[in-house]
Amino acid sequence: MNWDAFLAPYIQVTEELKVKLKGIRAQYELESKHSPIEFVTARVKPVSSIVDKANRKNIAFAHLEEKMQDIAGVRVVCQFVDDIYTIVQMIQMRSDFEIIEEKDYIASKKPSGYRSYHIIIRYPVATIQGEKQVIAEIQIRTLAMNFWATNEHSLNYKYKGQIPTHIKTRLKRAAEAAFQLDEEMAMIKDEVQEAQRIFNQYKHKRGES
Numbered sequence: 275m276n277w278d279a280f281l282a283p284y285i286q287v288t289e290e291l292k293v294k295l296k297g298i299r300a301q302y303e304l305e306s307k308h309s310p311i312e313f314v315t316a317r318v319k320p321v322s323s324i325v326d327k328a329n330r331k332n333i334a335f336a337h338l339e340e341k342m343q344d345i346a347g348v349r350v351v352c353q354f355v356d357d358i359y360t361i362v363q364m365i366q367m368r369s370d371f372e373i374i375e376e377k378d379y380i381a382s383k384k385p386s387g388y389r390s391y392h393i394i395i396r397y398p399v400a401t402i403q404g405e406k407q408v409i410a411e412i413q414i415r416t417l418a419m420n421f422w423a424t425n426e427h428s429l430n431y432k433y434k435g436q437i438p439t440h441i442k443t444r445l446k447r448a449a450e451a452a453f454q455l456d457e458e459m460a461m462i463k464d465e466v467q468e469a470q471r472i473f474n475q476y477k478h479k480r481g482e483s
């Protein structure tokens with residue numbers, strides 16, 4: 275398997291999506307409006323993780339392109355749960371790629387306690403051999419959901435997917451606490467946004483941004 279050649283279009287997709295999604299944030303900033311996007315990250319799955327996942331899910335290398343949908347992954351992190359659905363709507367309206375599946379793990383969390391909104395897309399990449407359709411996953415989540423998922427992901431790595439029961443129980447409680455934090459913040463969303471707008475104007479006046 276020539277991994278460099280295989281991964282090249284995925285690298286291209288993550289770079290292009292990152293630019294496009296960061297562009298949305300920049301436009302909100304330009305208009306001094308609350309941005310539904312706090313930050314955007316992107317990664318191409320490392321080869322070792324692709325191989326592990328393929329073995330775990332019994333995916334033949336010849337079928338990786340259709341069956342492993344998160345080789346190219348872009349993460350959009352938002353302040354508020356509402357922002358997630360604003361981004362989802364924006365993504366649904368775009369015509370530069372096609373949505374093939376949506377998974378709302380916020381409305382129905384995973385058994386681990388994981389919450390996020392996933393959109394699987396088919397993205398056309400221009401290559402020197404012509405256009406290539408590449409599958410990518412966009413994960414949209416709040417800062418609180420991201421905090422939880424990042425910690426849980428590290429623990430999963432440490433325990434090779436076998437997190438001890440007492441830690442799993444704590445993680446489930448932590449997931450509920452993160453969800454409550456999101457709900458509480460949603461109640462004072464307007465206040466927080468107004469405060470941030472005033473603070474940004476102040477920073478702007480002082481030439482800090």
Ligand code: 0O2
Binds near residue numbers: 327344392422423426
């Ligand atoms: P990595 O290291 O982030 O690449 P499934 O079989 O349902 O668990 P599937 O079919 O691959 O997963 O699709 P899904 O549900 O969209 O999950 C893909 C990615 O979502 C995962 O990739 C994680 O990034 C994230 N994710 C899903 N479930 C969990 C979870 O319980 N905890 C955390 N922390 N992240 C999750 P990878 O390949 O697992 O990992």
